[in-house]
Amino acid sequence: MEKRELIYEGKAKRVYATDQPGQVIHEFKDEATAFDGKKRGVIAGKGKVNAKMSDIIFRYLEKHGIRTHHLKLLSENELLTWWLEMIPVEIIVRNYAAGSLAKRLGYPERTEMKAPIVEYYYKNDELGDPMLAREHIRELGLAGDEQLDEMTSIALRVNEILRPYFEARGLILADFKLEFGLREGRLLLGDEFSPDVCRLWDAETGEIMDKDRFRRDLGRVEETYAEVLRRVSEEKAGVAVAVYVSPKKGILDPAGQATLGALQSLGYDEVREVRIGKYITLRLEGVEPDKAEERVREMCERLLANPIIEDYRVEIE
Amino acid sequence: MRFGVVVFPGSNCEADCFYVIDKVLREDVDYVWHKERDVSSYDCLVLPGGFSYGDYLRCGAIARFSPVMEAVTAFAREGGLVIGICNGFQILLEAGLLPGAMLRNTSLHFICRFVNLRVENNATPWTNQAAARQVLRIPIAHNEGNYVVDPATHRRMVEERRVILRYCDASGEVTPESNPNGSLDNIAGICNEGFNVFGLMPHPERASEEILGSTDGLVIWKSVLEHYKEKG
Numbered sequence: 001m002e003k004r005e006l007i008y009e010g011k012a013k014r015v016y017a018t019d020q021p022g023q024v025i026h027e028f029k030d031e032a033t034a035f036d037g038k039k040r041g042v043i044a045g046k047g048k049v050n051a052k053m054s055d056i057i058f059r060y061l062e063k064h065g066i067r068t069h070h071l072k073l074l075s076e077n078e079l080l081t082w083w084l085e086m087i088p089v090e091i092i093v094r095n096y097a098a099g100s101l102a103k104r105l106g107y108p109e110r111t112e113m114k115a116p117i118v119e120y121y122y123k124n125d126e127l128g129d130p131m132l133a134r135e136h137i138r139e140l141g142l143a144g145d146e147q148l149d150e151m152t153s154i155a156l157r158v159n160e161i162l163r164p165y166f167e168a169r170g171l172i173l174a175d176f177k178l179e180f181g182l183r184e185g186r187l188l189l190g191d192e193f194s195p196d197v198c199r200l201w202d203a204e205t206g207e208i209m210d211k212d213r214f215r216r217d218l219g220r221v222e223e224t225y226a227e228v229l230r231r232v233s234e235e236k237a238g239v240a241v242a243v244y245v246s247p248k249k250g251i252l253d254p255a256g257q258a259t260l261g262a263l264q265s266l267g268y269d270e271v272r273e274v275r276i277g278k279y280i281t282l283r284l285e286g287v288e289p290d291k292a293e294e295r296v297r298e299m300c301e302r303l304l305a306n307p308i309i310e311d312y313r314v315e316i317e
Numbered sequence: 318m319r320f321g322v323v324v325f326p327g328s329n330c331e332a333d334c335f336y337v338i339d340k341v342l343r344e345d346v347d348y349v350w351h352k353e354r355d356v357s358s359y360d361c362l363v364l365p366g367g368f369s370y371g372d373y374l375r376c377g378a379i380a381r382f383s384p385v386m387e388a389v390t391a392f393a394r395e396g397g398l399v400i401g402i403c404n405g406f407q408i409l410l411e412a413g414l415l416p417g418a419m420l421r422n423t424s425l426h427f428i429c430r431f432v433n434l435r436v437e438n439n440a441t442p443w444t445n446q447a448a449a450r451q452v453l454r455i456p457i458a459h460n461e462g463n464y465v466v467d468p469a470t471h472r473r474m475v476e477e478r479r480v481i482l483r484y485c486d487a488s489g490e491v492t493p494e495s496n497p498n499g500s501l502d503n504i505a506g507i508c509n510e511g512f513n514v515f516g517l518m519p520h521p522e523r524a525s526e527e528i529l530g531s532t533d534g535l536v537i538w539k540s541v542l543e544h545y546k547e548k549g
Contacts, residue, residue, distance in 0.1 A: 247420075251420065251465060252420060252423070252463070252465070252499065253420075254420065254421045254422065254423045254424075254425050254463070254499065255421060255425060257423075258425055303374070303378060303379075303382070304374070306375055306378070306411065306418050308417065308418040308465070308466070308467070309418040309420060309465060
């Protein structure tokens with residue numbers, strides 16, 4: 001992979017062409033800006049955190065059926081992606097009131113929304129990225145109605161996927177920004193996913209864990225970015241559970257009987273009993289192992305086994 | 318009288334039940350989709366046969382968590398008439414509206430044929446048009462009709478005359494040979510304590526017209542109509 005000419009330089013990234021058709025390199029910078037560029041600074045190590053975190057989040061989203069521009073992490077601050085013809089509309093999904101939404105609705109900061117709120121902003125530095133209604137988007141011809149619907153539904157789906165993901169890592173996903181683009185006519189999620197483009201709060205302490213630390217001069221900015229990356233990098237393999245469901249003692253097992261007969265007719269006279277049951281594997285996420293057993297037992301009682309005719313055994317791995 | 322035929326994804330006898338109620342009995346009938354939460358406008362609910370939710374996990378195990386089953390349960394608890402046929406019977410068992418459970422047929426075969434059934438109690442909403450110990454000829458079609466229940470419950474059900482139908486031979490004798498699936502005590506149909514909920518493996522809707530080879534299924538349908546007329 002050969003890095004070629006610079007195609008675009010934004011506030012936080014440089015995009016380079018490559019020798020591969022349709023593929024570009026995003027180089028993440030440590031520079032930070034806020035309030036439409038009025039506040040400027042450097043967050044040491046931010047480029048690496050954002051590249052690595054985007055790599056992890058995009059791969060996780062891909063695994064859950066979201067199509068993104070992501071290809072792979074090239075170096076500690078470079079991502080290889082598809083080149084997208086970007087749609088100049090930023091989509092914001094908000095689960096809690098914070099920043100401009102708290103002001104606009106007159107809500108106290110951190111009020112939870114009854115349902116996630118989707119907002120659209122015009123990606124235009126000269127105009128200061130103003131908020132848009134659907135009709136404005138139509139008027140400006142920024143995106144078609146169907147395209148906007150698709151972007152909105154993907155954004156809500158991303159929210160459904162990432163809220164529990166961050167929750168399992170002790171973080172509340174208060175809001176986030178997405179950008180979309182087209183590759184060969186297909187809509188793909190682009191840009192990045194990092195503390196630069198979302199609000200994260202520590203679920204226990206309520207501490208701010210995103211770019212607001214920089215915006216509001218809260219200090220420990222670098223440490224916070226590193227901590228978010230640490231939590232996101234943590235392998236949450238979940239809890240693997242095996243459930244064995246077998247016919248209760250004394251309950252006739254016709255399939256076991258037939259198999260016993262077959263084994264004996266093959267000359268395996270030592271076989272005295274065959275019981276045929278079910279082996280079910282489950283993978284749980286966001287549950288502590290000791291709580292997992294209790295939950296799975298409940299699942300067995302309610303659905304996985306019929307206690308009238310079946311016994312079950314739960315193994316937490 | 319107004320019937321509701323509950324339709325789960327995978328039900329396949331709902332049209333037969335609907336047809337018999339509509340065209341043979343000439344009573345009002347609607348399909349009730351499994352997402353429905355209000356069944357209050359019906360006088361009798363029919364849970365038809367089929368393979369609800371592909372019979373995954375266990376027959377009836379997933380269907381019993383359908384939204385409509387909450388309404389069916391409330392309806393039954395208030396004394397509403399509910400009949401579960403074949404897979405419908407299995408769903409009623411899984412839902413706990415009737416006691417016991419179903420195992421696979423001892424033969425491990427799916428059995429589809431006419432059987433003889435002895436009416437063990439003809440003083441129920443479902444059998445009041447049958448003579449005492451009348452033998453009904455009605456087909457079965459199932460893979461899991463091997464009924465089991467714990468001995469104490471079984472004893473109580475027999476005492477309370479809640480075993481309604483038993484597999485028997487043509488002369489009405491309940492014999493091991495006439496048991497098609499290994500069912501405990503040759504049980505083919507049972508009622509709950511209030512006799513308003515009835516589950517049976519045979520398909521009365523498949524034996525309700527001469528052309529089908531038997532009209533004995535009508536005994537059951539006409540009993541419900543009679544019960545409704547008497548009790549309002």
